[in-house]
Amino acid sequence: MQTVIVQIGNSDNKLTQEKWSKFFIETEEYVKRYAANMHFSGHSLPDSMYQNAAFIFDINLEEKLMLRSKLERLCVLNNQDSIAWTEGVTTFIK
Numbered sequence: 001m002q003t004v005i006v007q008i009g010n011s012d013n014k015l016t017q018e019k020w021s022k023f024f025i026e027t028e029e030y031v032k033r034y035a036a037n038m039h040f041s042g043h044s045l046p047d048s049m050y051q052n053a054a055f056i057f058d059i060n061l062e063e064k065l066m067l068r069s070k071l072e073r074l075c076v077l078n079n080q081d082s083i084a085w086t087e088g089v090t091t092f093i094k
Helices: 015-034 063-078
Strands: 002-009 037-043 052-059 084-088
Touching: 002 015, 002 063, 015 037, 015 052, 015 063, 052 063, 063 084
Parallel strands: none
Antiparallel strands: 002 052, 002 084, 037 052
């Protein structure tokens, strides 16, 4: 099991508000579908100059491969250069 952070954004304003909303919803749905345990999800305030969102979750290897594939496809379909993906193992400091 790994912890993953997925980040999306629209700082280049390629997406209209309607397209950003669709991209955000699709990304969130995929993350929720494949995540074993969601820790956090959040997004920019409505009055922010640029839109962005982040999701932090645990995921198993098989689901990780499926999710990465789905997110790659979302990039293409939504004219996005990339989706940020950070992964690692969570440890607890005592």
